[in-house]
Amino acid sequence: MANRLGSATSPYLLQHKDNPVDWWPWGEAAFDEARRRDVPVLISVGYSACHWCHVMAHESFEDEGIAAQLNGAFVAIKVDREERPDVDAVYMTATQAMTGQGGWPMTVFATPDGEPFYCGTYFGKDDFARLLTSVTTAWRDQRADIVAQGAAVVQAVGGAQLVGGPTAPISAELLASAAAGLAGEQDEQAGGFGGAPKFPPHMNLLFLLRHYERTGSAEALEIVRHACEQMGRGGIYDQLAGGFARYSVDARWVVPHFEKMLYDNALLLRAYTQLWRLTGDVFARRIADETAAFLLRDLGTPEGGLASALDADTSGVEGLTYAWTPAQLIETLGDDDGKWAADLFRVTAAGTFEHGTSVLVLARDIDEADPALVERWRDVRQRLLGARAERPQPGRDDKVVASWNGLAITALAEHGILTGSVSSRAAAITLAEVLADRHLVGGRLRRVSRDGVVGEPAGVLEDYGCVAEAFLAVYQVTAEPRWLDLARELLDVALAHFPTGKGGFYDTADDAEKLLTRPADPTDNATPSGASAVCAALVGYAALSGETAYREAADAALATLGPLVSGHPRFAGYAATVAEAALAGPFEIAVATTDPADPLVAAAFRHAPGGSVIVVGEPDRAGVPLLADRPLRDGAATAYVCRGFVCDRPVTTPADLVERLRDHAG
Structure with a gap:
């Protein structure tokens, strides 16, 4: 047997192509192999930018002993959740149903028919080794119970799909309730929610x-x-x-x-x-x-x-590319600019991240009215970015x-x-x-x-x-x-x-x-x-x-x-x-014009409410329904403001267009 990920297109799968684990990509062939060998399946789901996916890979999937356990008693399948969101969705629902939570890496043990019977997320090396032993023993000695549990999970997952549930037509009251709900969950100090x-x-x-x-x-x-x-x-x-x-x-x-x-x-x-x-x-x-x-x-x-x-x-270390110490700022920028940058970006001796390093935050505004300050700001950022480019860079x-x-x-x-x-x-x-x-x-x-x-x-x-x-x-x-x-x-x-x-x-x-x-x-x-x-x-x-x-x-x-x-x-x-x-509505705005740089065009895009549709072009342009029967007025660019294809009187000046849009707001 051998690792089968070398021909994958997914960068995540390719990260695992040299593991000693005999990985299979998702596909019926892997399940056929599990049936042939009469062994359970490990379905490991993650994505390339996932930190804890990398940790579990380094600790467990690169370990010869863990690989021997997996290869001997399981068929191991590796899935890129970004490439196969459908597979991820099914097994994430199962994981959440069984554990009350989910995340990546997602670790699922399933029957050869793909029915999950034990789910989790990240496991440390020792815990994962014990889990492999326990699942192997249970598969040998408690097969009927495992199969029954898998069938029950499948039934629960199917019941979790919100298909054909209650409906509520969209209304102003419903959206007001949603906005109020968000306001109630706002973090008033730091912004955002929760x-x-x-x-x-x-x-x-x-x-x-x-x-x-x-x-x-x-x-x-x-x-x-x-x-x-x-x-x-x-x-x-x-x-x-x-x-x-x-x-x-x-x-x-x-x-x-x-x-x-x-x-x-x-x-x-x-x-x-x-x-x-x-x-x-x-x-x-x-x-x-x-x-x-x-x-x-x-x-x-x-x-x-x-x-x-x-x-x-970056090189297996979180934040290696991005974090700074005061000494590094001074080394890069010199004493004056280094101290100024440390104060501006809140880089302290104690650090805000790990090992005395800090992540850059913007502590105060840069006064755009002060050209010298703006130039200093731009210069410092550019020099720091140049120095950062010399560091190891994160994978892509x-x-x-x-x-x-x-x-x-x-x-x-x-x-x-x-x-x-x-x-x-x-x-x-x-x-x-x-x-x-x-x-x-x-x-x-x-x-x-x-x-x-x-x-x-x-x-x-x-x-x-x-x-x-x-x-x-x-x-x-x-x-x-x-x-x-x-x-x-x-x-x-x-x-x-x-x-x-x-x-x-x-x-x-x-x-x-x-x-x-x-x-x-x-x-x-x-x-x-x-x-x-x-x-x-x-x-x-x-x-x-x-x-x-x-x-x-x-x-x-x-x-x-x-x-x-x-x-x-x-x-x-x-x-x-x-x-x-x-x-x-949404608003439907047609601007009939022979000059796409006409100020009326900019006014339409700048002032149309979010979600509006806007089309600009010559009257009766073929294949453009909104411009059909939209003539110029007195040879000037002309805007038509419509909703439900019911249109107001056309306007030819940006001021009139803005007023028309404002009149219809609310």
Whole structure:
């Protein structure tokens, strides 16, 4: 027997290709082998940027003794949760049902038919060795009990799927309840929601920004402003290179878990961009600009996509690249600038992290009105970044995930069109072309590619939703009918192959690989749920095309998410964000013009409420429904503001357009 991961496309699986464990990739062949040998299966699930996955690998999977136990009594299967979110979802539900909690690495012992009978997460080496012995003994001496337990877990997992439950149509009252629920959970001192570990609540922030626009709620806006300021000042934000870490291990955003994920940064880019659009906040604009630059500089791949993540560890050590001592600052910057930087970034002798080192946080504002101070700030950051580049760097998971690139496309398109960033706008278009040309195979999405080669795993619902929404964002940037047509193709697949028959959606297609259960998780967690993402695209497509069947599908699906929005808003942020757009209309704005640089265009994008759809182009442009029968008035650029394809009197000046949009707000 031998380790079979050497030909994998997943960087996570490749990290384990030299283990002495005889790993199998997920697939029927592994289960056939377990049946042939009459042994249980170990299913180990993780991802490449996961710190504790690396720890368990070093302690156990690189150990010859542990490997001998595994190889002799089990078939060991390694799964990349990012490549196979469907497999992860099924066994995470089982793990949570059995233990009351979940996380990665996820460690599952199952029958040769894949039925889990014992689940956990990280195990230290000695505990894992004892567990292997116990499971081996139980499989030999208590087989019937184990098989019965596995069957019971499968039944419980199937019952945990929220398919066909209660519904609640979206209403102003329901969204007000969700906003109030979030306000009640706010950390008024440090910003965000809940305690440690604290995750950036990007989707909740997007919801609250749209809620503020529709209702004028000053409380909603202040929750967003406070959270964005505290996160942007904290160690969770890379004060030198831009970009956010996955989460903070403390409640005050000081010490991050250092992995940087594409999806977090894409969603946070949207939140900071929209906060700047609504308030003109200079700090929010800087964070948005730097986050966009981080995405393109540090996650761009040679083939044109965006990589999934930067690792939490460097050479097996957390924070090695990022943490500083006062002496290191002085060595790099000299005495005066070193002490100034230590004070500015709160780098102390005691340290805020480990072994007397500190994570950089921004202790106070940089006065933008003082040119000398701004120049010193920029110079110090640049020199520190140069010195940091000489250190060992974290690994990078360079697989391209369709849904996460979709989130980035939407964020970059918004950033580009609102701020005038040529690089963000161009990147959004290029990324969309990569997904359309590489990940769309025979009319169906593939979830991952790497080194320009598309992988086998089929796209799940979140891929269809996030990529369709991205194509609609690029359509609004370019007014090229191709993107509207491609979005419709993806939505037609979602409506044909993923529905539950009761208004909602499964996460896997009806013709996908059959697992123990068919996952259907409606909650928005690290990324939008597939259901929320598809709803966003359905609402946008219906508004852009005028095809009401897609809006009817969106309303039915949103109703299945309604109880989650009102009862558990922290886990329904994107659903609530979409619901705000649906309740507001959304606005449909067509700007007929022969000059895309006309001030009326900028006014439309800057002042249209979040969730609006906007198309700019010549009147009656072929393939662009919103521009049909939209003539110029007196030869001037003309804006048409509509909802439900019922339009107001057209306007030709930015002031009149802003007034028209303001009149309809609320």
